[in-house]
Amino acid sequence: GSTGSNRGGRGPVRRGGRWILIGVGIYGVATVLFAGSHVFWFSVLMLAVSGAGDTTSAILRSTINQLSTPDELRGRMSSINAVFTSSGPQLGQFESGVVAAWLGTEASAMTGGLATLIILAAVAAWFPAIRRFQIQWDLVPEPTDKARPDQATHRLDRFPSNTADS
Secondary structure, three states, rough: OOOOEEEEOOOOOOHHHHHHHHHHHHHHHHHHHHHHHHOOOHHHHHHHHHHHHHHHHHHHHHHHHHHHHHHHHHHHHHHHHHHHHHHHHHHHHHHHHHHHHHHHHHHHHHHHHHHHHHHHHHHHHHHHHHOOOOOOHHHOOOOOOOOOOOOOOOOHOOOOOOOOOO
C-alpha cells in the first residue's frame, strides 16, 4: 500500500518497535563516536548520523502514536506527547550543561551517548513488547482518490485563491 513511511522502495516499515530501538541505538553510538572524535569531517558525519537515527525514531514514534490512538483520544494523546517531546530535550540540555561545566564538553557528550545506550539496553531487555511491536498497516484505511463533491480536496482549497486569475 501507499500508506506509511517508505524505506527506499522497500515498502512501509512493519516492525516499528525494532526500528525505533535501532534509531535510538544509532543516535547513541554516533553521539559516543562524535564525543571521542578529533577529526572535523568525522565529527560532522557523526552529527548527521545521530540526526538520522533520532529522526527515524521520532517519525516512527509519531506514526505509532497516530495509528494506535483511537480518533476520539488523538488530540489528548498528541497534547501529552507534545509536553514530553518539547520538555525532554530541554531537560537533556540542562543536564549536558551541568556535566560540561563539571567534567568538560567531551565528557558531557560521551556520557550522554553512553547513558542513551544503557537506557536503550534496559528498555529493550525489560520491555520486550516494544522490541516486538509491529505496525498493522492492513488496518489503516487507504486514502481515496476521489474527494466527495461537498469537501475540498486539500485543506488550502477551502480558502479563496490569491492569484490574479481568480
